[in-house]
Amino acid sequence: MPPAGGFEAIRYKRNLPARGPGGAAILLGVTAVCGYGFYKLGLGNLEKRELKREKAWSRIHLVPLLLAEGDRDIYRREQAALAREKEIMKDVHGWEAGKSVYNNKNYRPRDTIVVL
Incomplete structure (x- = not known):
């Protein structure tokens, strides 16, 4: 037979202490961190955007300088090619170094530059 007063109660529930912040505090913290991240973004x-604008304007201001430098380089290369042609063809009778091979008098710049 059961003891007088009955059996003692069976503890079936978990008895864990509450640890850490609650859900509202975690949500508030995540919202604050995300807000700060979007601000920094x-x-x-x-x-x-400012660096991209500065880069574009610096390129715009450098274009005349780069074009002039390219023109000086092309002129120097053409003069060197003319000097080489004069040296190579000095023994050929009737050869004019630098004379255009075209039959019209319009100036035609070279389409390609051969770098030696």
Whole structure:
């Protein structure tokens, strides 16, 4: 027979202490971190846009300088090619170094530059 007063109660529930912050605190923390991240992303996008604009304007301002440098290089190469042609063809009678092979008098720049 059972003891007087009955059997003692069986503990079937988990008895764990509450640890860490609650769900609302975690949600608030994640929202704050995401907000700060989006703020920094916006600042980075502004800086990237400014650097892109600065790069475009620097290229725009450098174009005349680069074109002039290219023209000087082409002229120097043409003069060197003319000097080589004069040296190579000096023994050929009737050869005019640098004379155009075309039959019209319009100036035609070279389409390709041979770099030796």
